[in-house]
Amino acid sequence: MDKAFERTKKCLLEPFDFWKWVKLTIIVLLIGGGASFNGGGGNYSFDGSDVPSSQDIPAGISDIFQMISNNIAANASGYIIGAVLLVIILALVLAYISSVMEFVLVESLVSNSVKFWEYSRSFLGKGFGLFLFRLLLGFIYLVLIAIVTLPFIYYLMSQTDAGPGNSLAASIAYLIFLLIFIIFVLVIVGGIIGSxxxxSIPVSLxxxxxxxxxxxxxxxxxxxDWQQIIIYWIGRIVLNIAVAIIVGIVVLIIAAIALMLFLVIDGVLYLVLSALLLGSDLLIWIILAxxxxxxxxxxxxxxAFVSMPASIFLKYHMLTFLQMWYSRFEIPMFDQLQDSDTGDTESYL
Known part of the structure; x- marks a missing residue:
């Protein structure tokens, strides 16, 4: 932990480079290792008086809206299929980008030099391999869930012909608990495999x-040497909890400040637009959106910007452990190379 903290400080603060922070934040976001966000600049609600009635909309615009509505209704199934395919394609593209960024982040931290586009182009192939590996793992998880749950689902479907009863209710309850147990086991197994x-990412690199x-x-x-990595996992659990608490406190403070600031800005903007656009609530919300x-x-x-250092620290913690645990190959850490250049032979491990 001490060595990981020292490397994090050197990477982010010695010297402080704003654009380096921005690039690392973008990489962490693309990986998906940042915090999850639920919320936005403000919560707005309006009653029925804000929604324009058909009398408030000009006839030409009303006809256009009606035509669009009829077109959507007539091709609803096609739009749904298209939307599902679009979501799947987008998810696959983001998963591939995330895999490439895993290698970009490791190389950026090891070299202490963030070259976003250069590293991205260099690791397209390795990123694709990691993407295929993760895709294969996801498929295996789905197959395992299907193998365990499908017999019970088939049994439940067969019980529906006999009508509702205690046995059916008990079977449904059992299936729910079974699914919860399977998810719990997969989370643990997935965490181990993910570790x-x-x-493996720096080993491959x-x-x-x-x-x-x-x-x-x-x-x-x-x-x-399984004993060392068991201790490593225990330490990571404790470390992740501690980091999550610290980051959570910082995020709450930033969120409270941002929410109050955005509410004031939006409130003033709404009042100004209401005064300039009397009776045009639809246009006001079109501008505000x-x-x-x-x-x-x-x-x-x-x-993401303020929580990024936590992700960098955890990644340095993993790299430092890997250096000590798997010394078969050498990770060219920037601080070791600097000491080598200055003639310092002190071991960092």
């Missing part, structure tokens, strides 16, 4: 092997 996979080979190497090392959207984006970026 191995995170350790600096040993020149594929992510599949690196994962196999980490598993083999685990078989040889982009402002609120921008505020939500700014809020998310601000929270």
């Amino acid at each position: 191995f996979l995170n350790l 600096y040993s020149g092997s594929s992510i599949f080979s690196a994962f196999s190497m980490v598993l083999k090392k685990f078989g040889q 982009p402002v609120i959207f921008i505020q939500i984006i700014v809020f998310i970026l601000a929270i």
Whole structure:
């Protein structure tokens, strides 16, 4: 932890570089390792008086709205299928970008030099391998869930012909508890596999092997020295809880300040627009909507910016442990290279 903290301080504060923080924040966001955000610049509600009636809308606009509504209703199934496909494609693209950014972040921290586009182009292939690995894991999880739950679902469907009864209710309750147990087990197994996979990323990067080979190497090392990594997992649990509490406090403070500021800005803007656009509530909300959207984006970026150092510290903690645990290959950490250049032979491990 001491070494990880020291490396985090050198990376982020010695010297402080605003644009370096911005690039690291973007990388962490693209990975998906930042905080989860629920909320925005403000919560707004309006009653029925704010919604324009058909008499308030000109005939031409009303006809356009009616035509759009009829078109959507006539092609609802096509739009639904298209939306589902779009969501799936977008999720796959984001998952691939996340996989590439995993290698970009590791290289940025190891070298203490954030070259976003250069590293991104360099790790497109390795990122694709990690993307396929994660996709395969997700498929295996789904297959396991299906194998365990489908027999019970089939049994429940067969019981519906006999009508409702205690046996059916008990079966449903049992199925719910079974699903909860399966999810709990998968979360634990997924966490363990995820830990191995995170350790495999730098192994793959600096040993020149594929992510599949690196994962196999980490598993083999685990078989040889499993006691150390068990202690590492316990320490990571405690460390994650402590970091989450600290980041949560900071996020709450920032969120409270941002919420009050955005409410004041939006309130003043609403009053000004109400005075300028008398009786045009629809137009007021059309103008306010982009402002609120921008505020939500700014809020998310601000929270990600202040919470980014926690992700960097945890990644340095993992890299420092990996150096000590798996010394078969060398991670060219920036501070070791600097000491080598100055002739300092003190071991950092």
